Structures are given as C-alpha cells and as structure tokens.
Amino acid sequence: MAQTTPNHTQNVSGWAAHDSSGKMTPYVFKRRENGVNDVTIKVLYCGMCHTDLHHVRNDWGITMYPCVPGHEITGIITKVGKDVTRFKEGDKVGVGCLAASCLECEFCKNSEENYCDQIQFTYNGIFWDGSITYGGYSKMLVADQRYVVRVPEGLPMDAAAPLLCAGITVYSPMKDSNLLESSENPKKIGIIGLGGLGHVAVKFGKAFGHHVTIISTSPSKETEARQRLGADDFIVSTDPKQMKEKRRSLDYILDTVSAYHSLGPYLELLKVQGTLHIVGAPDKPMGLPSFPLIFGKRTVKGSMTGGMIETQEMMDMCGKHNITCDIEMVTPDKINEALQRLANNDVRYRFVIDIAGEEVGSNLS
Incomplete structure (x- = not known):
C-alpha cells in the first residue's frame, strides 16, 4: 500500500x-x-x-x-x-x-x-x-x-x-555540447534513432542551424526523415557500405535508442575528437570497443533530462x-x-x- x-x-x-x-x-x-x-x-x-x-x-x-x-x-x-x-x-x-x-x-x-x-x-x-x-x-x-x-x-x-x-532530454546534451543557436558555426550532427526523442532532436538540430543526419536501422524512415522532418542525410546503420562511406564525417552524435546495441560502429562515424552522447537507456550494457575511442580520440558521455x-x-x-x-x-x-x-x-x-x-x-x- x-x-x-x-x-x-x-x-x-x-x-x-x-x-x-x-x-x-x-x-x-x-x-x-x-x-x-x-x-x-x-x-x-x-x-x-x-x-x-x-x-x-x-x-x-x-x-x-x-x-x-x-x-x-x-x-x-x-x-x-x-x-x-x-x-x-x-x-x-x-x-x-x-x-x-x-x-x-x-x-x-x-x-x-x-x-x-x-x-x-x-x-x-x-x-x-x-x-x-x-x-x-x-x-x-x-x-x-x-x-x-x-x-x-x-x-x-x-x-x-x-x-x-523528450524535449529536455535531447536539449540538455545539445546545450552541453555548445550546439545551440550555432548557425555561424554549423556542425554535422547525427541522431541515432527516429523515435520519440530522435524526431525532436532533428527539429532542434535544424532550428540551431546544423547539418543533421539520421542514423537508423529502418530504411523505410528515410523519406519521412528528409521530407517531413527536414533531415539533411540518412544512414542505414545495418548497411556496411553506407557506414563505411560516412566514416569520420560527423562532429557529434546523439544516441536516443533504448534497445541494446554496440557503440563501436557509430563511433567510427565521428571525426577525430568527436562526441557520442547517450540519452537512451537500454536494459543491458552496451558494447564499447576501445579501438574506435583510442584511434579517434573520441568521447562517450551520457545525460538525463x-x-x-x-x-x-x-x-x-x-x-x-x-x-x-x-x-x-x-x-x-x-x-x-x-x-x-x-x-x-x-x-x-x-x-x-x-x-x-x-x-x-x-x-x-
């Protein structure tokens, strides 16, 4: 009781x-x-x-x-x-x-x-x-x-x-990474997952003047991501060719996915000294291989609301x-x-x- x-x-x-x-x-x-x-x-x-x-x-x-x-x-x-x-x-x-x-x-x-x-x-x-x-x-x-x-x-x-x-959960890490109102110095940012958090993150990223890429396991979401939400690019994360072509192309990635996944392939998308910020909450530990961190001087961090x-x-x-x-x-x-x-x-x-x-x-x- x-x-x-x-x-x-x-x-x-x-x-x-x-x-x-x-x-x-x-x-x-x-x-x-x-x-x-x-x-x-x-x-x-x-x-x-x-x-x-x-x-x-x-x-x-x-x-x-x-x-x-x-x-x-x-x-x-x-x-x-x-x-x-x-x-x-x-x-x-x-x-x-x-x-x-x-x-x-x-x-x-x-x-x-x-x-x-x-x-x-x-x-x-x-x-x-x-x-x-x-x-x-x-x-x-x-x-x-x-x-x-x-x-x-x-x-x-x-x-x-x-x-x-959903709004504050994706706003806070963007602010933390100095991505607000940055039209004079636009960044290439990636959003993993196009769900409740991800779709708001796309809207924020575009409002702040950045180049926004959706990273998703669902090819069927590309049209909506580009035409309805205004995303600039779309990567199918299960397509090895696309993932390889986009290697070292992003300054920042916001990971909104709550299902288990390894961070290794996504880290490879970051430029040297890029940041991957986790706001999703999988119920099992995520894979975090050391080499993409070491060879890219990359950072993985998290935040809540x-x-x-x-x-x-x-x-x-x-x-x-x-x-x-x-x-x-x-x-x-x-x-x-x-x-x-x-x-x-x-x-x-x-x-x-x-x-x-x-x-x-x-x-x-």
Whole structure:
C-alpha cells in the first residue's frame, strides 16, 4: 500500500498498474492538500514515455505498486499556495520528471536538480513528506512551484506535453555540447534513432542551424526523415557500405535508442575528437570497443533530462521556433493498447493521453 500522510485528503481519479503485468486500470487515490509553495494543476494532457512502460512492468525492479505513471504533463493551474510567486490561477504550465530534491547540494544550487543524490521523480518517488508520488495519468496534480514550468503562448498544450521529458532530454546534451543557436558555426550532427526523442532532436538540430543526419536501422524512415522532418542525410546503420562511406564525417552524435546495441560502429562515424552522447537507456550494457575511442580520440558521455531553469529555457526556445512533438492522441480507455504499441515501437512519434477529455470510469482495453 502506498504511503500517505494526514494531509492527503484530496480524492483523485487516475489510472494505475497494480502488478508487473503492467495492466492499467482506473484507480482513485489521494493527493496532498495544496501547500504554501504548491500549485494545483488540472491535468489536460500527459505524454506516454518509454519509461512509463518500464515502470508499469517493473522492468528495472524498482516499481512501487500501485504505480500511476506520467511525467510529460500539461495543464491549467487551479490553485496556488500563499508563498507562490511564479504562477497564478489560470496559467498554462507543465510538469516533467522532477518532484523533489534536497535543495542544498551543489547541483540543486546550480539548477541541476536532476543530478541531486536525493532526487525524487514525479511518479514512483518519495516526496518530502514521505508519501509515494503519483504521476500524470490522473485528473489532477499538486506540485511544488520549483518543479513547474510555464508553457509559452502559442504552443498547443497536447503537442507540447512530451517536451517535458523528450524535449529536455535531447536539449540538455545539445546545450552541453555548445550546439545551440550555432548557425555561424554549423556542425554535422547525427541522431541515432527516429523515435520519440530522435524526431525532436532533428527539429532542434535544424532550428540551431546544423547539418543533421539520421542514423537508423529502418530504411523505410528515410523519406519521412528528409521530407517531413527536414533531415539533411540518412544512414542505414545495418548497411556496411553506407557506414563505411560516412566514416569520420560527423562532429557529434546523439544516441536516443533504448534497445541494446554496440557503440563501436557509430563511433567510427565521428571525426577525430568527436562526441557520442547517450540519452537512451537500454536494459543491458552496451558494447564499447576501445579501438574506435583510442584511434579517434573520441568521447562517450551520457545525460538525463535537465534542471528546471534549463527546462524552462527549452520550453521558451520551442515557443520561439514553434517546435512541438509529433503526437498521436489516445483516450484513457486506450492506454493499455497504446503501451503495447509503444513496446512494439508502433507510434510516430509520441502518444499523448487526452486526460481531460475522457471520463475515468471507462473500462480499459
């Protein structure tokens, strides 16, 4: 049974998994009262991340059931605490992966809360009051104002929702590698995988003025990558001839793939001193041969989401460039179907649940 505290008095309707089968069913639970630093949010939309699938099925062995997933949340503020200064009722806002952190370490003080040793997530975490956190597959959310961002006017709330995870996950490494607004010094960058993360990375790369190459195992994605997303080049990673022809051609590669793969062939695509940045999370160790590193003086690094200031910066940038995610809307009665399609990589490119548009009492398929 999930922990609650005496101030958890608000009944909330949502959808939860109760065991490792991952089957989602309607679920009524309690949220805390709105505190002095909290905002209460009516959830309108919630994106479906691959992390949700891993959690509901307990793939990582850390799930606390019942599990209400969802960390790509957009909605409207309906109540603010007396010490809230950044938001007011009626504001359009978003909540991503983070729910709490220690507030005192070097990372929290530098707005890199995502690397705090005591970071707690929007769901399947432990909040400051000792309660287990529940995510955005629900009608309402209470969040500390520090972990809430404003959605820019003009961005549709549905297609903006996945930016709270997929967007910041690819924005942060690009910023870290000095790839923002670099039209005066364009780079040749590669994106491994054209899925929920990859398609946003392409949009960012083009917005920042770079030459963008998609690296994929699926030749069928080339037309869409070039014509719909604006990619400049396309490499089929299972084609040895193409991989050889593009050897030492890229300055930077962002690896978004969550399935097991060896990094060796991709490292060979990098120029000398190039960087391969990992944001996908395979459940098995990836192959990392030494020779492509040694003979190319190359770097392999990783990152997770981003801090709150950086997340707001990313959202504002998306507002400036009119960047949103390509989504497929689903109603809550189709959550199980969508999770299975997500497991089969059968979505282009992100499912978003229309939370506010469906009654909770529906039977889930």
